[in-house]
Amino acid sequence: MLDDEQPTTTPAHRPARNPGSQSALRSRNQQRITQQLLKGGPSTQAELARSTGLSTATISNIVKSMAAAELVTLTPVTSSGRRAMSVRYNGDSAIAAGIDFGRTHVRVVLANTGYHVLAEEEAPLPRGHEAAEGIQTASRLLDKLLRKAGISRSQLIGAGAGIPGPIDSRSGKVIRGAILPEWVGINLHSELQKALEIPVFVDNDANLGALAQLTWGDMGNALNLMFIKIGTGIGSGLILGGHLFHGSFGVTGEIGHVTIDEHGMICRCGNRGCLETVASTATMVELLSRGSEHPISTADILRQADAGDPATLRVLDDAGMAIGRALANVANLISPDVIVIGGPLTELGELFLAPIRRGLLRHAVPIIGESIGLKMSQLTSRAEALGAAALVFQNEPSSIIS
Amino acid sequence: MLDDEQPTTTPAHRPARNPGSQSALRSRNQQRITQQLLKGGPSTQAELARSTGLSTATISNIVKSMAAAELVTLTPVTSSGRRAMSVRYNGDSAIAAGIDFGRTHVRVVLANTGYHVLAEEEAPLPRGHEAAEGIQTASRLLDKLLRKAGISRSQLIGAGAGIPGPIDSRSGKVIRGAILPEWVGINLHSELQKALEIPVFVDNDANLGALAQLTWGDMGNALNLMFIKIGTGIGSGLILGGHLFHGSFGVTGEIGHVTIDEHGMICRCGNRGCLETVASTATMVELLSRGSEHPISTADILRQADAGDPATLRVLDDAGMAIGRALANVANLISPDVIVIGGPLTELGELFLAPIRRGLLRHAVPIIGESIGLKMSQLTSRAEALGAAALVFQNEPSSIIS
Known part of the structure; x- marks a missing residue:
């Protein structure tokens, strides 16, 4: 699944601001499809019809012209036992990082809006490590992956991160019950944002696993x-x-x-x-x-x-x-x-x-x-990190579709 | 809680179609508040702010002018230990019926959009009754209440109904597991619609109980x-x-x-x-x-x-x-x-x-x-029938706000 293609930011790959001969309605529908592909990851045309509420004829029509303009790529897949075409947004316009903190590891992935992984790696963390050490290791690993992929940190639209424990949304803090007792009381969102200096989105690792099934998986x-x-x-x-x-x-x-x-x-x-x-x-x-x-x-x-x-x-x-x-x-x-x-x-x-x-x-x-x-x-042990990257696309669609 | 006031359908009580001196924005916001009062029942201004997403200042402003125009009534209440004003839509413009089928009873209520009960009554059903008998008894009871309240059946915008058992939304049929084995396999929606000749909305009684807490209760x-x-x-x-x-x-x-x-x-x-x-x-x-x-x-x-x-x-x-x-x-x-x-x-x-x-x-x-x-x-034993009436207001807001 690892994809080595270098990210480019060709403006031609972005939806046109002035659709010209296309009607405003068609342009709005195309934007809806694009948004759904960002939020939901590669999808079949039937899935797109269901999630956008557009008719299958409209979807098929717009997807065809988007494919001709190389905005999306079509791949044959089997969905619920039937042959179908998976539509993938050729979105190298924006890149997000996904970070999965575990008890004895941290994994970082770099992914683009086309749901292609550009680079990923895992580093060990000592059992009983403090939160600061985990965050520092993640930050260093992220820099390493950015160098490897030839991307600057400022090109990232954000980072998603998950930890194996509950986060109280009222205080933003990691609470007791976590597998990581040393992290209890930490505000992961603000600490990570301070360290990375890009927008950060955090959630429980199991939630990110669920999100990964929808976006990266076949659900x-x-x-x-x-x-x-x-x-x-x-x-x-x-x-x-x-x-x-x-x-x-x-x-x-x-x-x-x-x-x-x-x-x-x-x-x-x-x-x-x-x-x-x-x-x-x-x-x-x-x-x-x-x-x-x-x-x-x-x-x-x-x-x-x-x-x-x-x-x-x-x-x-x-x-x-x-x-x-x-x-x-x-x-x-x-x-x-x-x-x-x-x-x-x-x-x-x-x-x-x-x-x-x-x-x-x-x-x-x-x-x-x-x-x-x-x-x-x-998705094996990659689910949480992949879900973390998807969390960024879920939360920041406005910074992707210009 | 039974309210004996006779329903009227004074057009003056409907939101104005041409807001005149008020800006279009103000009119849209008023419509949002009205819609929320229909769907959510009487609410405090704080609840309205939360559910509509409008600022408390905007809510307070519009509610004030709606109260002056007698579109809403304000009643002092205590909410989460604080004194607040409950806003109730003076909606006698539309009336719904709520029907609660039980193992040995059927209860019918008539309610208006202001969440006032106009009439309600319960009739016994024999243990092990057939669905047709239950529906017939409900229909007769409804006619009795309509006469009592001086309303014609055509004035009803719809009827909600609940039964103590699961309904499979794929087939619309009552399925096994119900307290009413004689009802299994019945399509309550179509049978009831045939009998009453008005739009019908059905759900499980416990779901209607939940809806009643939100709309008629203090939740x-x-x-x-x-x-x-x-x-x-x-x-x-x-x-x-x-x-x-x-x-x-x-x-x-x-x-x-x-x-x-x-x-x-x-x-x-x-x-x-x-x-x-x-x-x-x-x-x-x-x-x-x-x-x-x-x-x-x-x-x-x-x-x-x-x-x-x-x-x-x-x-x-x-x-x-x-x-x-x-x-x-x-x-x-x-x-x-x-x-x-x-x-x-x-x-x-x-x-x-x-x-x-x-x-x-x-x-x-x-x-x-x-x-x-x-x-x-x-709400005692009235919860399900009240929730059934609320189900109509939830599903038919367009036929209420002209």
């Missing part, structure tokens, strides 16, 4: 989507009615703290038997390390599952069923079109998806369970 | 609200981002089928240990009727709780804790501003609210639990 048709990330912690992001959902103060999707076992283990949130205490990779590692001298890693879980180790398979099965049960609660409540699973275990594919599906179908209201799509994310 | 400030109805069944309606949320195909809010006890009783949905098997009034009645010759009623539960009967108090406490736990799952996921409890047990007030609050705070992520408002509905 462009979903109006209501849930992304659940199974890792050291468990969190989720919601797209409702086509938009990221933030609830009353920015903290949502805390599915990791659904009570699964009322008499279960004490969770870091202070409750008992939360999903995280049953199905996080941290719990799996703990269960499978008992009695062995060296604790195993998540990579070992993948390896052992592949080799058919019975204990590993049982741990994955139990965790999957519990995750499915928690997802059934969500499904019963909001009945999304699709639920996408993310995190390091997605590589296991059907092996891990099967028990999740079993738990979902067992506990969901039948008609809801049958109607939901359940998939592994195809 | 005008809430962008994200959950209404949960505890009765023979348990269902909920969601307002997300200020609008009723319908998920991918209309079936949402099925909180009655959250698994509370994995090894619990078999539920009518086919799963085990659902919230309904633990906390519905049907379960309470069953638990408290054991050993006695005549089964008790919901009214008996209210009476026995009032008299301090220990068994009744224990049943209410256990049910409340389970409801609170289920609400905590919802809160963790979407963190609404407020959760409103409805159904026949609301009369118990704090006695039933206390165990629900305890369950919620015990199982919610602390910062989410602390941030949520939890209230009993003040």
